[in-house]
Amino acid sequence: MFSPVIESFWQSQFLAETTVFDSERLSVHINPALEEARRLVLLERAGGKLMVALKPAVAQQIGLLPQAGDLTPESVRLMLDEAGIALHGADHVFHFSDDSLAALLSEPQAAHIRALSAADEKEFAEFQSQASEQDLDDAWVELDHWAVFGAFDAKCKLMCAASMYPWDGAQIADIGVLTLPAFRGQGQAWRVVRAICRHAAQAGYQTQYRCQLDNAASIALARTAGLSLYGNWDVIAQDAEI
Structure with missing residues (x-):
């Protein structure tokens, strides 16, 4: 179990007015408040769930709408690839x-x-x-x-x-x-x-x-x-x- 400080910090990136999709494996949130340098953020929890937050312009480019239908972590990553959106490269994140x-x-x-x-x-x-x-x-x-x-x-x-x-x-x-x-x-x-x-x-x-x-x-x-x-x-x- 991690500190509320840690949980609150990470979850804050995925609090948004528009939640496109939410399931046991994936949640996708459109968040206009994201910094431009982090207009697309992915966090894959150690338990396996992928959380995605993105600004409206990124969602529009990949064709991700509030009525996107059924999504999976694999389908979202494929949408990013097909739109030519490159990622920085994932880091493991460790806490006590x-x-x-x-x-x-x-x-x-x-x-x-x-x-x-x-x-x-x-x-x-x-x-x-x-x-x-x-x-x-x-x-x-x-x-x-x-x-x-x-x-x-x-x-x-x-x-x-x-x-x-x-x-x-x-x-x-x-x-x-x-x-x-x-x-x-x-x-x-x-x-x-x-x-x-x-x-x-x-x-x-x-x-x-x-x-x-x-x-x-x-x-x-x-x-x-x-x-x-x-x-x-x-x-x-x-x-x-x-």
């Missing part, structure tokens, strides 16, 4: 369940993990210099984010870091994590993730952990850190034309 969050809050923090600040700029710059450009882009861990935590070795070298920033104005903090290659496989990442997530929870924020569907290592990290899959989230591609 209520029970997992309670366990997180009750555990002590490892002594070699702590919050980072501007005073750690030199150590953080050295840390980033040893990571590949691809790893830096994928993780997006920055010292000036809302919260930053790191794990240090016996020589005070930064081995792993995670940072968070508030997501879409909600009480949800999106997380990125990066471990230097030399320190992978030691369990540093999941310990740092739990430390920063505990900090976020104590500040009133729910953690959001996102990764691509084919990123097996990141999926394993999320589960080891105690997070549970909420669903798969996708939006319209940035360069899609409507």
Whole structure:
């Protein structure tokens, strides 16, 4: 069971005056209030139901009307394909369940993990210099984010870091994590993730952990850190034309 904050945030995208279709497998909502960059949103819940929200212009382009008749997840995806509407590419979205969050809050923090600040700029710059450009882009861990935590070795070298920033104005903090290659496989990442997530929870924020569907290592990290899959989230591609 997930926090009401999480449920309310995700469900808010699918609250609309016009519900085109609703069944056990699929719900489709026309929502004029969606941001232009997210004028088409899909959320496939871990239980299997696909939820779709789209602005009227997108609904019109694919021929989706309030009288659309019987629909399935497969038929809606086919309509998008036939209309030439590309998607950004789905992410797994993980959150802590209520029970997992309670366990997180009750555990002590490892002594070699702590919050980072501007005073750690030199150590953080050295840390980033040893990571590949691809790893830096994928993780997006920055010292000036809302919260930053790191794990240090016996020589005070930064081995792993995670940072968070508030997501879409909600009480949800999106997380990125990066471990230097030399320190992978030691369990540093999941310990740092739990430390920063505990900090976020104590500040009133729910953690959001996102990764691509084919990123097996990141999926394993999320589960080891105690997070549970909420669903798969996708939006319209940035360069899609409507």
